[in-house]
Amino acid sequence: MKLLLATATAALMALSIGSAFSADLAPLNSDTEKDRIDWSQVEAKFGAFPKLPEGTKAGAVSKTLTNEYWRSLGEGYTAFGAKVGVPVVYQAAQSEGDQLGQLTIAEGLVTQGYNVLLVSPQTDANLQPIMEQAKAANVPVVNVNDAVIPQAEHYVGNVQRDNGVRVAKWFIKNRPDGGKVAIVEGQAGVYAAVQRTDGFKSTITEAGKFEVVASVPGNWDRQTSYDAATNILQQHPDLIGFYANNDGMALGIVEAVKAAGLQDKVAVFGTDGISDAYASIRAGELTGTVDSFPVLTGEVALETALRLVAGQKLPRVVATPQALITKDNADRYSG
Incomplete structure (x- = not known):
């Protein structure tokens, strides 16, 4: 209260x-x-x-x-x-x-x-x-x-919308057959979260072949994002990828994907470029991030x-x- x-x-x-x-x-x-x-x-x-x-x-x-x-x-x-x-x-x-x-x-x-x-x-x-x-x-x-x-x-600062656009373009190039994708957003109403989400969603939707089946708040929180991703994967086991508005949330999603045994099928991207994201990328777990330096x-x-x-x-x-x-x-x- x-x-x-x-x-x-x-x-x-x-x-x-x-x-x-x-x-x-x-x-x-x-x-x-x-x-x-x-x-x-x-x-x-x-x-x-x-x-x-x-x-x-x-x-x-x-x-x-x-x-x-x-x-x-x-x-x-x-x-x-x-x-x-x-x-x-x-x-x-x-x-x-x-x-x-x-x-x-x-x-x-x-x-x-x-x-x-x-x-x-x-x-x-x-x-x-x-x-x-x-x-x-x-x-x-x-x-x-x-x-x-x-x-x-x-x-x-950087162009927030471009964070999402860059990830969407990766999916368009590397997953040409398309498929279902999901977004885990930052805090509702915050400029960066809105712009990153819109950049990804509009770019990937306009390309055709892709369907955004969920776009849910993760509130910049790793555990919240893990829980959200777990629910999304249960509802859409044929999902091909996630975009998260920051790396902490993306790393939570990675854990959910691993727990579901889908790490070879589901690509996960974050935003920020923190050291844990780089380490996860090198380990073959997180697919990528947009580094904001x-x-x-x-x-x-x-x-x-x-x-x-x-x-x-x-x-x-x-x-x-x-x-x-x-x-x-x-x-x-x-x-």
């Missing part, structure tokens, strides 16, 4: 703040925003990394440190911060469902004198309340993968944030890379 109340309160606050910001800035769709630049072109267009005000420091908050992806993102923050002499405080909520806890952390960072904030929200709404607070304090906020705050002035994303995000502190006017979206990983290229991409 407390969680429901907290979520509802955050949503109401977000709506009121959204109204206040809507006159200034169109709601952000990070996948399609035209005011964008590829991360690899930033230095060519805006020059070498600029001189910063003395004493510059950055604060960052992500979803949770229980997920390797977010730990790796933090490694990117701290690595780039160390390179340019900027201290970074990196905090996270206790779990991917701790929306109020994450909001409390973010609100605290706004008041602690940081020159810029980097935020990776639990949902598209739960950190909206800090946007007005940060603006009043003249602190720029950079929204970093993967939920999208509609009022965010700056976003760093979180360490690099963290480095690019902090560089973007600090360029803003230095007064540079960057595009609204700085796009970071992604790549489909299978056993054929896993060693090359994992370094």
